[in-house]
Amino acid sequence: MSKNHTWPEDGRGRVPFWVYTDPQVYREEIDKIWYGPHWLYVGLECEIPNVGDFKTTTLGERPVIMVRSGVDEITVVENRCAHRGLKFCQERFGNRQDLLCPYHQWAYSLRGDLIGVPFRRGVKKQGGMPADFDPSANGLHRLRVEEANGVVWATFSDETPSFREYLGERFWKHYTRVYDGRKLEVLGYNRQRIPGNWKLMQENIKDPYHAGLLHVFFVTFGLFRADQKSAVDIDDLGRHGILISRKGEKEQNEVTADMRQFKSDLVLNDPRILDVVQEFTGEETVGMITIFPSVILQQQVNSLTTRQIVPSGPGAFDFHWTHWTYADDSSEMKQRRTRQANLFGPAGFVSADDGEVIEFSQQGFSPSEDEAALVTMGGREIECTDHMVTETAIRGMYDYWRKVMGYA
Ligand code: FES
Ligand SMILES: [Fe+2]
Numbered sequence: 001m002s003k004n005h006t007w008p009e010d011g012r013g014r015v016p017f018w019v020y021t022d023p024q025v026y027r028e029e030i031d032k033i034w035y036g037p038h039w040l041y042v043g044l045e046c047e048i049p050n051v052g053d054f055k056t057t058t059l060g061e062r063p064v065i066m067v068r069s070g071v072d073e074i075t076v077v078e079n080r081c082a083h084r085g086l087k088f089c090q091e092r093f094g095n096r097q098d099l100l101c102p103y104h105q106w107a108y109s110l111r112g113d114l115i116g117v118p119f120r121r122g123v124k125k126q127g128g129m130p131a132d133f134d135p136s137a138n139g140l141h142r143l144r145v146e147e148a149n150g151v152v153w154a155t156f157s158d159e160t161p162s163f164r165e166y167l168g169e170r171f172w173k174h175y176t177r178v179y180d181g182r183k184l185e186v187l188g189y190n191r192q193r194i195p196g197n198w199k200l201m202q203e204n205i206k207d208p209y210h211a212g213l214l215h216v217f218f219v220t221f222g223l224f225r226a227d228q229k230s231a232v233d234i235d236d237l238g239r240h241g242i243l244i245s246r247k248g249e250k251e252q253n254e255v256t257a258d259m260r261q262f263k264s265d266l267v268l269n270d271p272r273i274l275d276v277v278q279e280f281t282g283e284e285t286v287g288m289i290t291i292f293p294s295v296i297l298q299q300q301v302n303s304l305t306t307r308q309i310v311p312s313g314p315g316a317f318d319f320h321w322t323h324w325t326y327a328d329d330s331s332e333m334k335q336r337r338t339r340q341a342n343l344f345g346p347a348g349f350v351s352a353d354d355g356e357v358i359e360f361s362q363q364g365f366s367p368s369e370d371e372a373a374l375v376t377m378g379g380r381e382i383e384c385t386d387h388m389v390t391e392t393a394i395r396g397m398y399d400y401w402r403k404v405m406g407y408a
Contacts, residue, residue, distance in 0.1 A: 007407050010024050012395045013098050014372040017365035019398075020197035025405070026314040032404050033293050034060030034311070035145045037159040039166050041295035042066045042145075042152040044322060046184045052095045052110060057320070058310045059294070060318075061153060063087050064143065065099065066152055069096045069110035076154040077112040077140035099140070111342040112140035135350055149179040151306070168235045168292070174242050174289055177280055178299050187338050190321040190345035196358035198293070201319065202397060204354050206241045208232060208388030209377050213258070214357060217349040220266045221274055223301065224286060230388045238396030239292035245388070268280040271348075273339050276301040292397065297365045302333070303340035315362055317356075321345050335381055 005022070008014035019025060036038065043066050045355045047055050054067040056079055081088045081101040088101035098115065099108040107116030114135040122128030143154040148165040153163050162171050194201070204210070211283035212219055219225050230245040246370035268274065276285070279302065289297040296307040304325065310318040323341040325334045344351045365371075375398075378390025382399055385392055402408045 005407065007402060008372045010376075010380075012382065012399065013374065013376040015186075015375055015394070015398055016134040016370070018369045019401075020199065020362065020365045022315055023316055023368050024196075026311075028405060030060050030311070031200050033401075035062075035156040036404065037155070037157040037161075038293060039146070039153040039155050039160060039163050039291075040293075041291065041306060042154045043186075044184050044186060044306070045147055045150050045152055046094070046324075046327070047322075048074070048187060050095065053093070053101075054089070054096065056089055057308070058318075059143075060311065061154070063089075064154070066154075067088055067096075068101070071227065074145055074152055075111050076143040076145050076152070077108075077394050078143070080141065081106060082108075082114060082138040082140060101324075108140050112142045114138045114140075119201040131199070132308070149176060150184040150311060151179055151180045156242050167240065168237075170233065171240050171289070171291075173397065174233065174287065175297070177287065178297070178304065183331075184324050187325050187334065189321040189323070189339065190320050192221065192321075192346035192355065193316055194319055194355050194358050195311070195316050196273065196319040196362040197314055198309050199397075200358045200361055201296070201307075201309050201317065201354075202290050205243065205288050205296050206232075206393035206397060207391060208243045208245075209391060210349050210357070211243070212388065213355065214353050215350050216263060216266075216353075217343070221268075221341075222261050223274075223350075226388055228388075229283075229386075231384070231386045232390060232393050233384045234382065234393050234396040239400040241290045241393035241396065243286065243288045243388065243393075245286040246283050262312075267350050273342060275336060277333075277336070277340075290393075290397075298344065301340055302337050303343060303402055304337060305344055307340065313377060314364070319346075 005018050006014055042057060043055050048066060048068040051071060051214050053066050054065050056063060064076050065079045066074060066076050069075040079087050083101065083104060083106050086101055086103050098228050108113065109115050143156060146153050148163050160166060167175055170259050188269050207394060208230065211224045224245050233242045285301050288298045290299065294309055298305040298307060306322045308320040310320065312318055325337045343349050343394045346355060375394050377393040378385065378392050381392060382396040383392055
């Protein structure tokens with residue numbers, strides 16, 4: 001533990017700013033959380049349909065390659081040559097018969113086994129690797145992988161339980177409401193760097209309080225409002241959360257009276273973005289799941305997106321958005337989802353607001369490490385609620401964080 005940080009007295013009601021700013025705390029998070037017993041989002045299975053297809057990404061701070069190593073087999077290896085440590089694969093996507101490092105041409109199978117070392121036995125009886133060199137002990141570092149209904153997850157730890165157990169049965173149910181086994185197809189990507197601590201993104205989606213206030217677009221057009229029937233669910237350890245809501249009407253009432261930015265006269269030139277169809281069972285129109293620590297699974301009306309968090313030091317993270325559709329959707333539905341994707345991403349009508357307030361948060365924390373944020377909206381309990389005027393899911397996440405990090 002660094003700098004003898006202590007947690008504020010009002011345990012669940014406060015989050016100290018040093019959790020967002022201290023480089024030593026950040027390093028410990030990378031080790032204990034990102035490389036610890038947690039499943040991390042890698043990508044969608046449909047991004048690599050053919051044997052040899054690969055996608056590169058980053059888990060925690062480590063570059064990895066997700067590759068289809070067999071018709072029904074996906075391998076995730078660290079993108080780091082066993083010879084001299086190069087991040088040898090620089091492309092974002094591609095197809096290869098084997099994985100080759102350009103420096104000295106060491107070749108690895110699609111499963112990461114070392115299959116070729118040029119001049120291993122020397123040249124003209126000179127040089128070469130020592131006799132005890134064992135290729136089988138010098139493969140790429142392979143991660144544990146699970147595919148769950150089209151999404152690929154990996155973990156660095158042997159201690160991590162199965163993915164389903166990691167979610168818990170309630171969250172498995174939330175997960176399979178959208179990821180129900182139907183084949184997925186990518187519609188497109190967005191990427192952005194947000195200059196704020198990675199946890200702020202998790203908090204943002206565990207914070208229904210802001211959604212009905214900050215987001216003029218949501219409130220004005222009735223996509224997410226505090227007066228709608230809604231709920232917050234948290235897993236038993238407090239780390240995963242879901243915000244559930246039902247779309248309402250565009251109207252003025254006590255909720256909009258508290259929202260200074262409500263614009264009753266706001267109209268859309270092209271209203272097709274609000275052409276929403278009910279497609280999932282139940283009356284919920286929004287299900288925003290945070291899977292700790294690496295991803296947000298978004299279902300906001302007909303827009304379906306995974307949002308991967310890639311931490312980059314205490315004060316920034318990269319945010320990778322993958323907008324997807326079911327492969328067997330009609331072309332009309334695919335177009336509808338693509339249009340609704342304009343709500344999200346770096347310049348989205350809604351999500352641009354979140355990127356900004358996360359940046360503003362970090363600006364407030366950095367010069368005042370010893371101060372603390374207040375998270376007592378809805379009380380001090382960590383509980384599932386049937387309303388959204390609460391910060392309970394944020395309290396849940398820090399309760400778990402403190403246990404893992406040793407600040408309990
Ligand atoms: S560093 Fe990769 S082959 Fe030498
Ligand atoms: Fe938001």
